[in-house]
Amino acid sequence: MKERPKWLVYVMLVFATSMWGSGFIAGKIAVEDFGPFTVAFLRFFFAAVLLFPLMWKMEPKRPVVTRRDWLFFALLGLTGIFIYNVCFFLASMYAPVVKSSLFIATNPVLILLLSILFLKERVTRFQIAGMILALSGAATIISEGNMGAIITGGLEAIDIILLLAVVTWALYSVLGKVVLKKFSPVVSTTYAVMFGTIFLLPFSLYEASPLSWLEASPSSWLAILHMSVFVTVISFVMYYDGIQQIGASKAALFINVMPVSAVVMAVIFLNESFGMIHLAGALLVFSGVTLGTKVIGPQVKPVPFFRKKAG
Template sequence: MSQAKVWVLLVLATLFWAGNYVFGKYVVAELTPVSITFLRWVLALFILLPIAIFVEKPDWKKVKQVWPTLLLLGLLGIIGYNIILYTALGYTSPTNAALISAVNPGLIVLFSVFLLKESLSKVQVIGLFVSFFGALIIITQGNILGIFEMNYNRGDLLMVGAVIVWTFYSIIGKRLLIPPITATAVSTLLAMVVLAPFAVWEGIDLSAVSSISIYGILYMFLFSSVCSFVFWNMSVRKIGASQAGIFLNLIPVFTALISLALGETILAEQIIGGLFVFIGVYLTSGMLSKRMEQVKKKKELSKGA
């Protein structure tokens, strides 16, 4: 898979996750975090498992050998992250949640450097800070200093926990040597086995759920669950957790665009912040460095001729 395809997959993954923030705020008002998580991922299994079995055709002996790791991934990325996220959205706004999630790339970079011995160039480090700065502009509406005056509630603190959970999910996923879709499918299956008793105990009554929540669940299952997780795992395997993590800063940008489509106003600060985010992603993804190397090689070839 080429580098360009990896970037496209990461952009799509973050776009679909942005929709999860928006729909999540509506759905959590009618269903519990456990019910939401169970419904979207059980539905996702009907797509993930056939793809894993008939497309990737993995070596199931190897899959069986790493089942403890897959279970851990399911507990972290499927159960832990989603339940914490939806619980947080019950107390805080999608804006605050997106602001705190913007810390994720930095944490992934730091943990990847220390735990996976990954390295970043100076240009990529600059890109990390540029994209983070852009995310702050978007979410604080241009009042960067206002971030220090915010009163963090229970939802904000829960989002910090969600960010930490996702960081470890990303790093552990990098270590697996089985196909990414298979890893997602099996970890989801194991997670649903664990979560099923809790979902049954709570009970899921869809008769009293509004149509927007039904559409929200369908969106979450197809795009936020199947597409985003598969795209994310494929990309992390290819370019590493630290470089993939920077694309998470695109979530606030796409959240703003989705809000615009729903009738909300897009501010100038959000547009400016979006530009910073895209520039930061461009730098951290290594596209600039790769372009400079190509230019350098062309100059060397021209001199040799």
């Protein structure tokens, strides 16, 4: 694996997660004409059309794919492509952007815990503090400073759907770390998208006839193409590359950039309000990401979250 400069990895992760924020806006546009299964299928079908030639060109000598590898690729497609995106587009139909962003912003917490439990990753004090700070910023943006509303609001059906999205994306990120020990980001993303598209196809055909797709507006098709090219192909490869370069738990901190970009775009394209509390939350998010990605000096050693008992 060719090691990239840290600053370049961080810039790529900010761009990738910012593009994911734009997916909230594009999703709301697309579901005006398509159902959630159809939007997800079309998004990843077009992405696959781009990814396979990209993989063949960039990775002409790919590692041999074993039966175990195919199982992992299928799990990636099931979690990060199929289940996550169906939940995401259901949220686009029935939940405001700010609420969806809040749930998705909790991903770093679960990814960090799963990375510690299953990947035996270590975390630094900077990562823990940065994660808390960034997540606080995301919560500030979404709740508009009323943190109590998050606790007392209770769970609705859409909340359970969003919670499922968080869990499946965390599993996707941790499984991706395992796959990246053998395969490159573009190979991992391509095969995950392939399986996800296959899983989505029958549900999409059941949801609506392909002939009805012709009745969709140009804005819906542009939204789907945007999600295919920028939100999927470019951003997924960058995110996986970030996991490979700096680890799953550290790369997950950048997911907190997503609600910031989503809120900003919601203000611009959906005419949602923006106040000082949103600005304060955005500053917390970027401060948390900066702190969480701080280079570890000789005075600060990585420490495991759960220490082994002596003896």
